[in-house]
Amino acid sequence: MTNKRIFISADHGLAVVYFLQTDVLPTLLKGGVEVVLLTDDGLVEQIQRRFGQPGLIVEGLRLKQARHYFETHDHSTQYWLHFLRWMGGSRRINTNAMDGHLRQMQHETSRRGKLLMPFIRAATAVLRRSAVARRALVNFQMRYTPQIYGDLFEKYRPALVVASTPGWRFDRYLLREAVRQGICTATAIIGWDNPSSYRLPGAPVDYITCWSEIQKEELVLGSDWQPERVNIGGIPAYDGYFRKQWQMSREEYFALHGLDPQRKLLAYASSFVTFAPNYPNIEALARLVAEDRLAYPAQLLIRLHPNHFIPGSLYEKEAQRVRQLVGELPHVHLVEPVPLGGELGYYSGEDMPEKSSMMAHADVFLTVYSTMVVETAIHDRPIVSVCIDTPGGWNTPGKFSLALSEIAEWPTHLRFRQAGAGRVALNPEQVREAVNFYLTQPDADREARRRFVEREVTFTDGSAGRRTAEYLLSLV
Template identity: 30%
Template sequence: MTTEGGSRESSPCVFVYANQGSTVRYLLRTNVLSTLEKSGARIVILAHTAEEPGFREAFESENIVVEQFALKACERYLAKSKLQRVIKLHRYFVINGRYHIQTLEDFNKIWLGEKGWGPKDRWSGKVMGLLWNGLRRLLMWSQVLRRGLIWFELEFFAPRFHRELFEKHKPDLVVVSSPGWWDYDQYLLRESRKENVRTAAVILSWDNPTSLGMAGAPVDHVVAWTDVMAKELETLHDVSKDRISIGGIAHWDPYYEPNTHMDRQSLFHLLGLDPERKTLFFATKSPTRFPWAPEITENIARGIQDGRFNESLQLLVRLHPIYFRRINGELRHQRLLEAFSSIEERYPFVVVNKPDLRSDVLNCDLSRDEARLIASILKNSDVMVNMFSTMVIEAAVFDLPAVNLAVAAGFDPLDKGRSRQDIQIDYIQTHNQRVIQTGGVRNVFSMDELFDAVNAYLRDPSLDAEGRAEIRRVETGPFRGFAGRKIGEHLLSFAQQSSSSVEKYSDD
């Protein structure tokens, strides 16, 4: 790594905080990191898993080092303060109240139901719910109060756990993956402000601005996917327009590199698919939000077996990475994984594909090659079924007909309004409705409707092509194929600005 005595002007130092698998995937396993590295910037990765076998070896180089983030210290600091935890919870459900965002309204209602503070609970719970919503509404309708809350946390809940690392490396920029939504972005952002170091948040997902509440700390720059996301950050999250840059979608860059995609024969050989059959691709949802995907898979398999489809079909099931979440080393969803294995054994035309995960600790840390595999699957499938995810947008990149499946499966109607496992919640979410309104995806509410929608697309794949084109136009962002490079260039530009110009946080 470049020596500490080197010129800061010629080789700025950038801290990159790797607090979750999605962050590692988006910032470190794309051209974001390689762009920073090739520039000669000195990069320090602050990682929760610095000591996990293979992590240092994967990323350290001449000008990249990995340092351990003070995870345990942050956990203890948050756990000892009830006031911090209450403020954090309130922030989660608060945005600019001049805009109605159905997603956050539903999440707030569900949380109150889980606490027993809903309108149908006993009187003491109702009172707590009224107090909660009253404070929430005050924050939503007053930007001054929202800014005041951020200032309060900055002044009174800003631990300095990484002072030695700031002194050792003297960073010019600290990069996180949210403006304080994910733990422990908020502490590192506050600490950076105390150290007078510029900060940048690179947003990870299309639904973050409409699914997550107000910032947990001031941030100097925010990098959005698209113009739509930039507008959401400005209007919902009080981020001034001049602090927002648009970078595109870094982990989708391989989608625009056709020479790296597998052809049909190679893909089918790799996955064990039958080249004589058409392919129905089922992209599963996180089992935390929908644990009934094995039942859906079996229902589709029976439909194929019983001749419910007009074509000879095979079913390719892609498991969400959260199926492989571990707690104390044990797979949390082992029962569901065994159910998928059983279905695959009983139906020869069902293939279950598992993601290639790089970490046993971080969720969703996918290998770099996974994007190329997904691209190859989308390119060579005939229809995709999913449950309201970014996969609808990804399918549109390849003009692949897609169906949103909204079937209750094993969800208990008595839990309606008290659980996020209600798939109808997803159907009406703000970001999903934006895509649905394009007409580029069909939405079905029973298995019979699913069979009909798939058959319609098999007969005529051009159905809803105009809607898919609209999804591509609005949701896939600029810099297609080189978004990682563009985001890296944005970060370099921020790092090269004088740290002395870091603005003091105020109500102005």
């Protein structure tokens, strides 16, 4: 008798980590199901070589076909449906993050888009107030279900289809096909800010598993999920942090990057490069270190953001400026994320030892409210969110900029501040003060960090992967 099968869509590097580099896959296989992993077509052989084992089948996700359908079949309608799903969640929860993206669209859209924006804003206002309108939007999009995956469904006959988003990306076409065939669907929340930054699903999805009670509330109140269909399973990708399975020794890590063991380590992880430059934050820190203006001799290790590698972008140009700065100043070093390849980009499981070690061995960790504030709190290191504004932002015609000082009320950012899990610095002098505070008082805010982690990720014993897989098995 053939085992039941589960389709898993891993259309992002972090999804590969979530499903393949945690206890999720082993628990599913031990539970007696076969897993058909759908991922970037160009990486099928690579992933099969690395993760191949009995019970795991790797197939292409056919992203090129999905993109072609999106771009050639009622493209304008599909485009605005996607935008309305993104912006149109209920106003019962904090909408500040979505409001920022709405302002960006108003500024950056085409001339025709600007003419449509009053209607889009009006539709968004209706959606935020009406659950009936939101349900109608989710159901309406089912008419855009291409014949991309029919042969895979016929070949494998899955009992459950699992995606790493509820159809926020091109996985919507896979989920819609499953719905049309009457197959149970589920999704996993991979990102910390996903439930507050993206809202309505791209297909009618049956079940969802998330990190915490906080995310569950965001899903229920903001996106109309039924509470009994929302599972709290923690975040499997962080189990390795709690187990310290990726962490290098301090000596090994310092040798890897040519760091001075006699100097304190400041680690800065670039983030939020879409709306505002990171460069002022980086330059301020680099000069504090190079000019020895801190309480102890220090060095700076800068981590670029995956978006810094988008060819021809403003972010790529910023990365070049950072590389130039690193070459000019003493005690300033650079680490660049390792790409998985294909369309899965620079969010890669190849990078987990680097990330974990960077956080574990930093005397002070600095970023801009990124998800790494949660990850660093797990490593119990002091955290500073650096939000130095650039006059005029990107100073590029047609490019929207949002001052970093304006994002403090975004849902995840607000929770970080309210938890007291770290400090916030809005100018170079505040950066110096915050860094010196933690250099001289490294145990400050430790209890606040611990409580922050417990609220945000729920399970701190390395069991999230097993719990999540057991939930998915219960749906088969």
